[in-house]
Every structure is written in C-alpha cells, then in structure tokens.
Amino acid sequence: MSETIGVIGAGAWGTALAQVAASAGHEVRLWARDPALVAAINATAENAPYLPGIPLSPRIRATGDLAHVAQAPVNLVVTPAQAMRSVLATLPAHGQALVLCSKGIEAGSHRLMSEVAAEEHPRSPIAVLSGPTFAHEVTRGLPTAVTLACAAPALRAQLAEWLATPQFRPYASADVVGAEIGGAVKNVLAIGCGVVEGAGLGQNARAALIARGFAEMTRFGLARGADAVTLAGLSGLGDLVLTCSSVASRNFSLGLGLGRGQSAAALLADRRTVAEGAFTAPVLREAAAGVGVDMPVTDAVCRLLGGEAVDTVIGDLLARPLRDEGA
Ligand SMILES: NC(=O)C1=CN([C@@H]2O[C@H](COP(=O)(O)OP(=O)(O)OC[C@H]3O[C@@H](n4cnc5c(N)ncnc54)[C@H](O)[C@@H]3O)[C@@H](O)[C@H]2O)C=CC1
Numbered sequence: 326m327s328e329t330i331g332v333i334g335a336g337a338w339g340t341a342l343a344q345v346a347a348s349a350g351h352e353v354r355l356w357a358r359d360p361a362l363v364a365a366i367n368a369t370a371e372n373a374p375y376l377p378g379i380p381l382s383p384r385i386r387a388t389g390d391l392a393h394v395a396q397a398p399v400n401l402v403v404t405p406a407q408a409m410r411s412v413l414a415t416l417p418a419h420g421q422a423l424v425l426c427s428k429g430i431e432a433g434s435h436r437l438m439s440e441v442a443a444e445e446h447p448r449s450p451i452a453v454l455s456g457p458t459f460a461h462e463v464t465r466g467l468p469t470a471v472t473l474a475c476a477a478p479a480l481r482a483q484l485a486e487w488l489a490t491p492q493f494r495p496y497a498s499a500d501v502v503g504a505e506i507g508g509a510v511k512n513v514l515a516i517g518c519g520v521v522e523g524a525g526l527g528q529n530a531r532a533a534l535i536a537r538g539f540a541e542m543t544r545f546g547l548a549r550g551a552d553a554v555t556l557a558g559l560s561g562l563g564d565l566v567l568t569c570s571s572v573a574s575r576n577f578s579l580g581l582g583l584g585r586g587q588s589a590a591a592l593l594a595d596r597r598t599v600a601e602g603a604f605t606a607p608v609l610r611e612a613a614a615g616v617g618v619d620m621p622v623t624d625a626v627c628r629l630l631g632g633e634a635v636d637t638v639i640g641d642l643l644a645r646p647l648r649d650e651g652a
C-alpha cells in the first residue's frame with residue numbers, strides 16, 4: 326500500500342532511505358535544513374554533495390518545511406545523533422511514528438536516540454532502523470538487510486512491510502535498545518580498526534579488536550538492558566564487521582588517518598560528512614563508567630582521538646593484566 330513517508334535529514338543515509346521508501350512505492354518528503362540543497366535536489370533529482378551520481382526517484386520531493394514532513398504518518402529521522410534533539414524539538418508532533426536511523430548517544434545526558442525521542446515526542450511510537458548499510462550500496466540497489474526494532478508488534482510488522490523492497494530486507498525485533506547500542510558502539514570500534522590498519526598492526530590485531538570490541542559492546546549493551554541476540558545480529562555484530570572492514574566507512578577511514586599519524590582535529594576539519602564515532606567515543610566512555618562497565622578499546626580510541634601516540638596506547642592495551650576471555 327502506498328503511503329507518504331517523511332525523511333528528516335538529507336545527508337547520505339537520509340537520501341538513501343528516501344530512495345528505498347520511493348522504491349517501495351511511497352511518496353517521500355525529504356527534509357534538508359539547507360535551502361540550497363532543497364532547491365538543488367528538486368531541480369536535478371540528485372543529492373550531489375552527499376550521493377553524487379545517483380538519480381533520485383521522482384517520488385522524492387525535498388522540502389525545508391518540517392511541518393510538511395510531519396504530516397506523514399511515519400517520519401524517518403536521519404540527522405547526526407547530536408542534532409537529533411534540536412531537530413525533534415522543532416518537529417510538529419501529532420503522534421506520527423518516528424523511525425530513528427542515526428547511530429550515536431547524546432552527549433551530556435548519555436541518552437540513546439529512542440530516549441531523546443520519547444522525551445521530545447511522548448505521544449509518538451518509536452522504532453529504530455539499524456544494521457550494516459553503506460548508503461552508497463543501498464542506493465545502487467545492492468542487497469541489504471537491517472534490524473527494524475519497535476516494542477509494538479503490529480507497528481514493527483507494518484513498518485517492515487512498508488520499507489521492504491526486493492533488495493532491502495528488514496528483520497523485525499522488539500529490542501529497541503539493543504538495536505541502538507550496536508550501531509552506536511560499532512562506530513567507535515571502527516575507528517580503532519582503522520588505526521590498526523593505518524599503523525600496519527596486521528590482520529590478527531584487527532580480528533582481535535573486532536572480537537574484544539564485540540565483547541565490550543555486549544557488556545555495555547547488557548548493562549543498558551539490551552538483548553544479547555540483538556547484539557549478535559545485524560545491528561550489532563553485522564554492522565561491526567562491515568564498518569571494521571572497509572575504507573568506505575567514515576569511522577574506519579578516520580582511524581586510518583590517526584594510525585598514520587595525522588591528528589584528529591586535522592582529519593575532522595577536512596571532511597564534510599559525519600564520523601559519528603568521534604562524537605560517541607567520549608560519551609560512551611562516560612556512559613560505561615556510569616554503569617560500571619570496563620571498555621578498554623573505547624578508552625583507547627578516546628586517547629587516540631585526544632592525540633596520544635599509537636604506540637603508547639596500543640602498548641598500554643596489550644599490557645593490561647591477563648584475564649579470562651569470558652570475564
Ligand atoms: N552514511 C551511511 O552509510 C549511514 C549512516 N548512518 C547514520 O545516519 C546518520 C546520518 O548520517 P549521514 O546521512 O551519513 O550523514 P551525512 O554527513 O551524509 O549528512 C548529515 C546531514 O545532516 C545535516 N545536519 C548536520 N547537522 C545538522 C543539524 N544540526 N540539524 C539538522 N541537520 C543537520 C547535514 O547538513 C547533512 O545533510 C548518522 O548517525 C550515521 O551514523 C546509518 C547507516 C548508514
């Protein structure tokens with residue numbers, strides 16, 4: 326059945342999801358905060374700054390008017406995580422379903438995106454869409470599977486059906502918190518894997534970092550109420566493996582630069598698109614300390630982002646007291 330779907334945030338991922346929704350037969354209202362980008366998308370059917378060379382569906386109309394997008398029964402929210410609250414605060418509320426697609430944890434409050442959304446839109450049902458999904462592959466129609474998490478069984482089935490296409494396969498889940506934590510934590514770990522690559526530390530080290538990183542993702546997730554099955558699924562382990570394996574990842578490529586000796590400030594100043602892990606890392610370190618969870622890889626990534634030398638940080642990681650693998 327054809328619906329109107331609102332997409333809030335016209336970066337790479339918001340635009341890719343708009344294309345998925347259009348391919349599934351829906352009319353899409355795509356909100357961008359930059360009026361020049363709105364005009365360019367509508368004039369050229371392309372989002373050249375974020376997804377160059379991808380012809381967008383005629384079912385997608387860009388708009389700068391959040392009220393227009395809010396009228397849709399479903400709004401996909403795809404801003405950078407740290408902008409989520411301010412954008413939701415200005416989004417007119419009428420109980421529309423909010424599908425959160427950003428990966429991060431709010432600085433200061435340590436709130437997950439679903440907690441931010443519940444505070445700003447208490448009448449809206451909340452869902453989370455997350456998983457191993459490079460935007461440029463999704464827009465090329467390559468096969469992709471995601472976790473679509475929502476506490477309400479009827480709504481999660483409905484959303485999965487609305488967003489499914491022959492190439493885009495949502496798996497429904499009741500575990501909103503688990504789906505969010507996987508996506509937020511894997512971005513931090515991907516920076517670490519990029520450092521390993523950039524510093525030439527080898528494939529053994531990368532595999533060890535993925536496995537030990539997954540162990541700390543699981544510890545933190547369980548402490549925040551996630552289900553271990555979700556963490557081992559598409560939005561956790563699946564996305565961790567993708568993001569830790571490819572220079573197409575902005576987080577991995579940030580780490581690559583750090584591993585080669587460049588500074589975080591220079592690397593971040595140089596890019597237009599968001600590397601969420603750089604923002605999430607210090608927030609995650611604080612949040613983990615708050616629930617008494619040990620996250621040595623996250624701590625190492627924070628130190629590297631803060632400018633400490635790779636040799637020192639990796640040396641300290643390896644010199645920690647030996648421990649049981651399951652501890
Ligand atoms: N690019 C990808 O392949 C994927 C990205 N994500 C997540 O989706 C979220 C968005 O990422 P992308 O679209 O890739 O980022 P992007 O860097 O391509 O675009 C970000 C967009 O947000 C806008 N923006 C920045 N600050 C804003 C603010 N304060 N208020 C409103 N809009 C603002 C920018 O103008 C831009 O249009 C992130 O949390 C990311 O982790 C999730 C899955 C895949």
Ligand SMILES: O=C(CO)COP(=O)(O)O
Nearest residue numbers: 456457458459574575576
């Ligand atoms: O979340 C993503 C893939 O699932 C995109 O990863 P990057 O933000 O590291 O590019």
